[in-house]
Amino acid sequence: MRFTRFVRRIVLLAALPMLLLGIPAAVSASAATTSSTGTGWIRLAHLSPNTPEVDVYLYSFGDSSAQIVLHHVGYGAVAPYEQVPAGEYTVAMRAAGAVATSTPVLSSSVWVVAGHAYTVAGLGPESGLRLQVLDDKLSTPPGKALVRIVQASLRQHVVSVSFGGHVLDGSLKFASVSPYQAVSAATATLNVTGSGEDAHASVPLAAGTVHTLVVLDGPKGLMIDDLLDAAGSGTAPAGAASTGFGGMAPHAPASPLPWLSVMGAGLVLAMLGGRRLRRLSAARS
């Protein structure tokens, strides 16, 4: 019967909002994004005392055009960190002014992992020059500073290094690198003592900072270069930040139950009316 079909359609239409409203409620839960930026850091250094100035090239592995070129890098120079996409790189050293296509004096590959930092340093005497990849730390124990020493003095083959009276390394050989050590945050005197020379400097080692102290041959004896590898908050606040009062937040939706009962009652009523109509029509025909 056309009329009954019409009634069924109306009942269906009335039920539709219920279905439609149920779906978005179920899928509204949102997840936090977890994508990573996928970059790391690299810095280049020349720490070989008797090696003349060099040009340093950084290539993304397999790419013949250099991503970074540093010209006339002399002993003691440490370039700032460069942020680079994670992946494999080649560091090449050529004599200063040598053409970019010439065979490098030295090259080394570095694998940059996202979120990690590396120092690629030319170390050793010119006769035994090597490129060493150092892993630079990007975390400290709470309230502490991290410090490591690069011994790049050729004149003083072995040095002793102490910070505020505390011996960091009693006999660090030329061209070697000490592991990082955690020290209590302080501004104190750093003492470097060789067999015939010594140097001292006041070095601030703040909590949450990571340092590389480079021992160098200076024009007038030993020198200390304090490199700040990384810095963070001295004290990390506990937990999350309470940065909102909710004035712009959507208000919690009211319970759908009362309206659902109204809808249900309406549907029952319509069904009863419809059935009665159908019966009456059937009785008539």
Add this chain to the structure above:
Amino acid sequence: MLAGRTTAALVLAAGVAVAVAGGAGLMLTRHPETVQATALQAFPAPTGPIAAVPRHGTTKVAKPIALLIPAIGVSTSLIHLGLTSSGALQVPPSTAVAGWYTGSPRPGATGSAVIAGHIDSHAGPGIFFRLPQLKPGDRIYVRRADGTLAVFKVTAVQTYAKDKFPTAAVYGPAPDPELRLITCGGVFDHSLKSYLSNTIVYATEVG
């Protein structure tokens, strides 16, 4: 017979009307209340001397005094934030101003400088209401006490549940000058009177 038919038709019509009214009621009450935000007032990039990135990061830079984010119309002075008695990050007492955490590096010095601001007050938008709209590449400017600008570019915008706050990524050491902007996000829990997530903008200094 005819009266019966009319009654039945009336019952049917009334039933349909009630069901439709119920559906409409459901629809109206379930629709979340939308709060009108002020129109976005983007502005051109600020100008001023841009200090060179310090060579080894040990060079001192001046304290931050203002934060400017042209893409989302943020222009605010910066107050100083410390820690609460329970060791949490202090938040600005006003929702109209952002604050720099004095325990973090200064913006433009080596490391992650931390700036926090409210997403809203009890009544309307706060200074960082549009923070989640920032996109990678957008510029953020910090004006410092000596008049210099530190310029940062957004690298990521992420939202974390508060019990999964990325402490190391926000407060841990970084090897270059970076910026972390913090505000609230996610669902507001009306019983806790607190948002359940934090939105964090990661930015790195433009060399």
